[in-house]
Amino acid sequence: MFVILFKSRLTDQAGEDYYATEDEMRQRVRAIAGDDLVDVQHYTGEDGERLAVVLWRNAETLEKWRADPEHLVAQRLGRERWYSSYELMVAEVLRTSSHTATEKPSEES
Numbered sequence: 001m002f003v004i005l006f007k008s009r010l011t012d013q014a015g016e017d018y019y020a021t022e023d024e025m026r027q028r029v030r031a032i033a034g035d036d037l038v039d040v041q042h043y044t045g046e047d048g049e050r051l052a053v054v055l056w057r058n059a060e061t062l063e064k065w066r067a068d069p070e071h072l073v074a075q076r077l078g079r080e081r082w083y084s085s086y087e088l089m090v091a092e093v094l095r096t097s098s099h100t101a102t103e104k105p106s107e108e109s
Helices: 016-036 059-067 069-082
Strands: 002-010 037-044 050-056 083-092
Touching (some): 002 059, 016 037, 016 059, 059 069, 069 083
Antiparallel strands (some): 002 050, 002 083, 037 050
16 A cells, blocks of 8 residues: 655645646546545645645556646646645555544543
């Protein structure tokens, strides 16, 4: 599995065209990746910094997305108009663990 972290800050030029392209890319990535796209989460900090966390099952599908012509056009527009800065990190996941509580612990007096 791979995790992609995409941190970014938008320019003042990132208007309706940016958000329309972002929606198109969300639909396109799901069409290209299918079940290989595990999860996508987006967060925005109080200071405007944005973070997208994307989990991929395999490198082959991730490479298809990286090389997709429409994605490449969106990347170019991002650099030219929409992002004042960004940082992309791609990492292979070596291990995961998780926990979900099923009950609240009882309070003792």
